[in-house]
Amino acid sequence: MSRIHVTTTVNGDATEFLCDAEATLLDVLRDELGLTGTKEGCGTGDCGACSVTVDGRLVCSCLMLGAEAEGREITTIEGMAAGDTLHPLQQKFIEMAALQCGICTPGILVAAKSLLERNPDPSEEEVRYWLAGNLCRCTGYDKIIRAVMETAADMRRAS
Amino acid sequence: MRFEAPRSVEEAVTALAGQTGAHVLAGGTDLLVKLRAEMIEPELIVDIKRIAGMRDVVAEDGGWRIGAAVSGAEMGEHAGLCADWPGVVEAVGLIGSTQVQGRATLAGNLCNASPAADSVPAMVAAGAVVRVVGPKGTRDVAVIDIPKAPGKTTLAAGEFIASVFLPARGARSGDAYLRFIPRTEMDIAVVGCGIALSLDAAGRVAAARVSLGAVGPKVMLVDAAAEAIQGRVLDEAALADLAAVCSAAATPIDDKRGTVDFRRHVSGVLARRAAVIAEARAKGEQA
Ligand SMILES: Cc1cc2nc3c(=O)[nH]c(=O)nc-3n(C[C@H](O)[C@H](O)[C@H](O)COP(=O)(O)OP(=O)(O)OC[C@H]3O[C@@H](n4cnc5c(N)ncnc54)[C@H](O)[C@@H]3O)c2cc1C
Ligand code: FES
Ligand code: FES
Numbered sequence: 250m251s252r253i254h255v256t257t258t259v260n261g262d263a264t265e266f267l268c269d270a271e272a273t274l275l276d277v278l279r280d281e282l283g284l285t286g287t288k289e290g291c292g293t294g295d296c297g298a299c300s301v302t303v304d305g306r307l308v309c310s311c312l313m314l315g316a317e318a319e320g321r322e323i324t325t326i327e328g329m330a331a332g333d334t335l336h337p338l339q340q341k342f343i344e345m346a347a348l349q350c351g352i353c354t355p356g357i358l359v360a361a362k363s364l365l366e367r368n369p370d371p372s373e374e375e376v377r378y379w380l381a382g383n384l385c386r387c388t389g390y391d392k393i394i395r396a397v398m399e400t401a402a403d404m405r406r407a408s
Numbered sequence: 409m410r411f412e413a414p415r416s417v418e419e420a421v422t423a424l425a426g427q428t429g430a431h432v433l434a435g436g437t438d439l440l441v442k443l444r445a446e447m448i449e450p451e452l453i454v455d456i457k458r459i460a461g462m463r464d465v466v467a468e469d470g471g472w473r474i475g476a477a478v479s480g481a482e483m484g485e486h487a488g489l490c491a492d493w494p495g496v497v498e499a500v501g502l503i504g505s506t507q508v509q510g511r512a513t514l515a516g517n518l519c520n521a522s523p524a525a526d527s528v529p530a531m532v533a534a535g536a537v538v539r540v541v542g543p544k545g546t547r548d549v550a551v552i553d554i555p556k557a558p559g560k561t562t563l564a565a566g567e568f569i570a571s572v573f574l575p576a577r578g579a580r581s582g583d584a585y586l587r588f589i590p591r592t593e594m595d596i597a598v599v600g601c602g603i604a605l606s607l608d609a610a611g612r613v614a615a616a617r618v619s620l621g622a623v624g625p626k627v628m629l630v631d632a633a634a635e636a637i638q639g640r641v642l643d644e645a646a647l648a649d650l651a652a653v654c655s656a657a658a659t660p661i662d663d664k665r666g667t668v669d670f671r672r673h674v675s676g677v678l679a680r681r682a683a684v685i686a687e688a689r690a691k692g693e694q695a
Contacts, residue, residue: 297505300507311444312440317413317436324520382504
């Protein structure tokens with residue numbers, strides 16, 4: 250079976266890859282493109298560890314085929330920091346110890362960034378609902394939620 | 409397995425009709441789960457998202473035509489849909505997480521044919537009609553007539569849904585959908601109830617459609633529930649009658665998420681609560 254040739258944009262860079270029809274975007278990111286920041290927790294849409302944005306929309310990359318990426322703009326955790334400068338959310342997660350093993354963290358950061366782009370001043374309830382599809386087995390959600398809330402406040406002050 | 413992303417309805421129909429074991433891909437939030445679990449082994453996947461018009465919401469005859477690839481998130485951001493059919497928008501908004509919302513569609517929820525699908529009772533209450541395209545042409549089918557049994561639809565080989573039409577809302581009308589789940593997010597409905605109603609000038613129910621999900625092998629339109637409140641002001645007595653009829657109409661099963669008795673009871677409770685919300689919306693109140 251011939252592989253599918255896909256031309257897409259990943260973190261702002263024009264990218265091409267070959268994939269099988271069955272391959273998910275998550276498989277492609279990790280195994281073809283070497284972007285292993287995006288994690289696989291469940292493979293069934295339940296945990297959010299594989300979160301990326303596609304044309305600005307937050308999705309689970311485990312529930313999307315690689316072939317669907319044709320012509321789309323994909324953003325992963327690798328596109329979050331500007332060079333060596335961490336995104337304020339990344340910085341705050343470190344400062345506030347909002348992670349332990351770190352498996353859920355890329356997905357949570359990508360999801361939280363997507364929230365703050367839409368809503369710079371979310372209530373705690375809004376943050377909790379937005380992140381309901383991101384599971385963390387270690388940290389407990391409080392530190393994560395507080396880190397997102399504080400980052401939002403910092404970013405509002407800075408702008 | 410092959411993958412195709414046709415640009416036109418005709419190409420999609422040809423691809424689907426020409427291959428046994430072809431599956432339509434919309435948001436993939438059910439299909440990819442099944443694919444990875446090897447519950448299905450498609451020969452061909454036809455992605456309908458690149459077909460012209462599939463991602464559009466268009467005003468039509470006072471109502472809205474929603475392309476089959478419009479996601480739940482896009483519906484929630486559409487002011488016109490939210491104003492006219494808040495119950496349908498809320499129902500689709502209950503599906504999964506933010507990530508799932510970014511992809512999940514109404515037609516996918518319907519064609520997955522789970523008895524617990526959240527948007528389906530809301531669409532049934534709204535009187536939604538889907539446009540089915542296929543090798544024999546185009547036909548319009550009421551949403552209630554699409555599910556056949558758990559996991560099975562009445563669509564013929566090569567057919568797929570191109571759009572969902574929500575009719576004009578009408579004056580003094582409102583809708584609502586409520587589900588019961590044991591937690592607040594990310595769970596499957598134990599019971600779902602959709603209601604759309606319109607009031608007369610005196611505030612009596614002029615017409616109503618009441619539907620129940622997850623309490624039978626497929627969604628049901630409960631005519632007796634509509635009759636129970638027809639011509640009445642929704643006072644305590646009317647709501648009690650509505651609840652009793654809905655509890656009686658439910659034909660649930662016992663499983664780990666709810667017993668038969670519990671599901672029957674909750675069917676009535678959700679119906680009366682949904683009716684109160686729909687009534688407030690019909691009166692133009694915030695609800
Ligand atoms: C984590 C998670 C949580 C979920 N929570 C809920 C929930 O709370 N409530 C709920 O109801 N569902 C839930 N779901 C199920 C799923 O998200 C919904 O059923 C969704 O609406 C499916 O839409 P889709 O576009 O992703 O469908 P797809 O996966 O693309 O397709 C589903 C099925 O319908 C067929 N199909 C799709 N589009 C068409 C079409 N236009 N014409 C004909 N056939 C078509 C496909 O071939 C497939 O068989 C959840 C799923 C996940 C992964
Ligand atoms: S790996 Fe995609 S949601 Fe868990
Ligand atoms: S830090 Fe380990 S899962 Fe969240």
